[in-house]
Amino acid sequence: MSTLDERLAQRTSLGTWTFDNRFSYRAGLGRIYGYDGSSEPPTDPGGATDPSFNNVSLLLHGDGANGSTTIVDSSPSPKTVTAFGNAQISTAQSKFGGASIVFDGNGDLVQTTSTDFNFSTDNFTLEGWFYYLGSSILYPAIIANNPGGYTTGAAVLHIDHASYPDKLSFWAFDYSNSAPIGVTTTTIVYDQWNHFAVVRSGTALRLAYNGQIEATTTISASLQFNFNLPSLRIGGGTWNGANGDFPGYLDDLRITKGIARYTTNFTPPTAPFPDI
Numbered sequence: 001m002s003t004l005d006e007r008l009a010q011r012t013s014l015g016t017w018t019f020d021n022r023f024s025y026r027a028g029l030g031r032i033y034g035y036d037g038s039s040e041p042p043t044d045p046g047g048a049t050d051p052s053f054n055n056v057s058l059l060l061h062g063d064g065a066n067g068s069t070t071i072v073d074s075s076p077s078p079k080t081v082t083a084f085g086n087a088q089i090s091t092a093q094s095k096f097g098g099a100s101i102v103f104d105g106n107g108d109l110v111q112t113t114s115t116d117f118n119f120s121t122d123n124f125t126l127e128g129w130f131y132y133l134g135s136s137i138l139y140p141a142i143i144a145n146n147p148g149g150y151t152t153g154a155a156v157l158h159i160d161h162a163s164y165p166d167k168l169s170f171w172a173f174d175y176s177n178s179a180p181i182g183v184t185t186t187t188i189v190y191d192q193w194n195h196f197a198v199v200r201s202g203t204a205l206r207l208a209y210n211g212q213i214e215a216t217t218t219i220s221a222s223l224q225f226n227f228n229l230p231s232l233r234i235g236g237g238t239w240n241g242a243n244g245d246f247p248g249y250l251d252d253l254r255i256t257k258g259i260a261r262y263t264t265n266f267t268p269p270t271a272p273f274p275d276i
């Protein structure tokens with residue numbers, strides 16, 4: 001039997017290990033449970049497992065050393081995530097884990113590709129935390145695809161400073177070339193962590209700000225979303241160019257394919273999204 005330290009050093013992104021039937025360590029939860037040899041702890045101290053974890057397409061905890069450009073995807077099928085510009089890990093702000101991803105609002109973005117981001121007509125949930133510094137940038141993008149223009153297949157969640165000042169708005173060209181699918185109602189508070197969620201549940205598309213569903217729009221059952229067109233972009237640099245650059249921090253971003261996680265108001269997570 002190896003020592004606890006040795007086993008922890010072998011930690012990977014998934015799994016549960018037991019030690020002499022006296023402790024278990026659940027990776028991702030970062031907790032050690034003591035118990036009497038049964039296969040499960042007597043209680044679930046964290047309660048922090050995700051029954052839909054296998055549907056998670058992307059999970060960015062934004063953790064690491066200050067200045068690192070290594071962006072780790074903790075989803076079950078980890079994607080290669082590339083930082084462009086000055087996008088990097090920052091310990092200056094963090095919702096969870098002591099660090100987040102910082103974007104300076106000038107050409108920064110994070111990009112990845114996978115067919116896991118092509119939802120077609122399935123349900124999906126885009127969610128996470130943003131710390132917006134405020135700016136005069138017209139359309140700071142949080143999550144978008146990148147078809148090269150606002151054209152067939154284009155989709156984006158951004159902060160709007162044109163028609164909907166300091167609101168979240170979600171757009172898809174195939175829904176409309178001139179109107180968002182949804183716009184939140186609460187003015188975004190700068191310089192603090194706010195939770196966002198975009199949820200498709202069949203023909204309902206909902207936007208939530210800090211757990212309050214502020215927009216519900218009926219969409220066609222045949223409306224398709226492909227955030228892998230041809231890549232997924234986070235934090236800016238969509239077809240809007242510099243107008244799409246997000247200035248601030250993003251933390252604990254999660255994309256779930258096939259699952260509508262929120263269909264009513266909810267309490268935003270009080271802990272990092274589980275890795276298991």
Ligand SMILES: [Ca+2]
Nearest residue numbers: 061096097099
């Ligand atoms: Ca973090």
